[in-house]
Amino acid sequence: MAAKRAQWGSKLGFILAAAGSAVGLGNVWKFPYVTGQNGGGAFVLLYLLAIVLVGLPIMMGEILIGRMAQKSTVSAFRSLAPKSAWPLVGWLGVIAGMIILSYYSVVAGWSLHYIYLSLSGAIGGADPEAVKELFGGLYVDTTANLGWHAVFMVVTAVIVIGGVQQGVERAATFLMPALFLMMTAMLVYAMTLPGFGEAVDFIFGVRFDQVTGATVLEALGQSFFTLSLGMGAMLTYGSYLSKQDDLVTSALSISALDTAVALMASLVLFPITFSYGIDPADGPGLVFQNMPAAFAQLPGGALWSTAFFLLLSFAALTSSISLLEVVAAYFIDERGWTRRQAVIVLGAFIFVLGVPSALSGGSQAFGAGFKDLTAPVFAIVGKEGMNWFDTFDYIASNMLLPLGGLGIALFSAWRMGERARRAEIAAGSTLGKIEALYLAWLQLLRYLVPLAIVTVMLYALGIFKLLGLI
Secondary structure, X not given: OOOOOOOOOOHHHHHHXXXXXXXXXXXXXXXXXXXXXXXXXXXXXXXXXXXXXXXXHHHHHHHHHHXXXXXXXXXXXXXXXXXXXXXXXHHHHHHHHHHHHHHHHHHHHHHHHHHHHHHOOOOOOOOHHHHHOHHHHHHOOHHHHHHHHHHHHHHXXXXXXXXXXXXXXXXXXXXXXXXXHHHHHHHHHHOOOXXXXXXXXXXXXXXXXXXXXXXXXXXXXXHHHHOOOOOOHHHHHHOOOOOOOOHHHHHHHHHHHHXXXXXXXXXXXXXXXXXXXXXXXXXXXXXXXXXXXXXXXXXXXXXXXXXXXXXXXXXXXXXXXXXXXHHHXXXXXXXXXXXXXXXXXXXXXXXXXXXXXXXXXOOHHHHHHHHHHHHHHHHOOOOOOOOHHHHHHHHHHHHHHHHHHHHHHHHHHHHOOHHHHHHHXXXXXXXXXXXXXXXXXXXXXXXXXXXXXXXXXXXXXOHHHHXXXX
């Protein structure tokens, strides 16, 4: 007899866990610097519109598939569409989960290292320029990268081994409130800085003269990826959801929490950025180079630096838990593995898969050899000099996730039967029973969402640039 499927202990537990999956490095690290690179307010407005029109409809569709099937990614599509190619969409999630977690863990390891640096006194009161150089040393330190990568993977695995309620849900009910408390404290402090007013104007002051086609596509892409869509996380978490829980308000709550964290992170980072003369468009180095340099000049800089990187680590952990859960759930459902067996074996495999990412900066021979090997391929779409880390990120972000999201949208809107879809969206939900809202969601999922995903994918792959359209 098949074991009864695990379920969340409460609707709040599901929302916090799913929001934790969505909230990650993309909110605290990527969203602020992408906002800075795209001029601020206009980008934020477009991003918010994209969340409502693209991100939210896909999230509802993904949770719906999981709850309807009560199975993990591959099993869900096999159950709902037997003897078809649809399970390939589920496989995209499993593969994406393994690839993303392998290098995501390395970046999360950097945040752990910066907690150590903050506590050891290497940041507070130090020379700002010397602090900026710390990241360069970390990037090429193979031992440190491998060590922190291992620590982060072990912590993730220990939580996931605990199961849905005692592991994932319990961790989320601690990590998410703690994250919000730390971010609120930092926001209160940021409001006292001289650059706060300028930051608010930058983030919310809409200047339409700065909007280009690339800005629109960047906003669409960010809205899609920040919600952890297309990788099977929401589907897997949805499979542990009771039929009595409100799917619609859950999706709304998850999207709102995720967006709130992204905006709060910007309101924390940009006041510090403007107060200390840092360019908001400095890019990926904003968090690991410029922010520590700014913290070095703040009164109590070591304390604020520790809090910030602890916050970043918590955000990374809530996402890594969901990535490992997606992969483990497949082997538990399809292969009959125990949870402990699945998590230990797959966690070890993903750690090994991430070793080249940890070596990308530190091993000159490995890095140069891999770049030479891939250069002819990536030159076709205008990308050159990509190491293992960059390549995995490029494949996952620009191929696997969009294809997974597109598959989820098409399956929910076109393959799933009308009666089953209506019944599932309405189960336990008042909003889901409103005809106008249901039809609006379905039309967005059928037409606008696929068009948006394909457009973003072509843009991210450099096809528009190759054709001279952008």
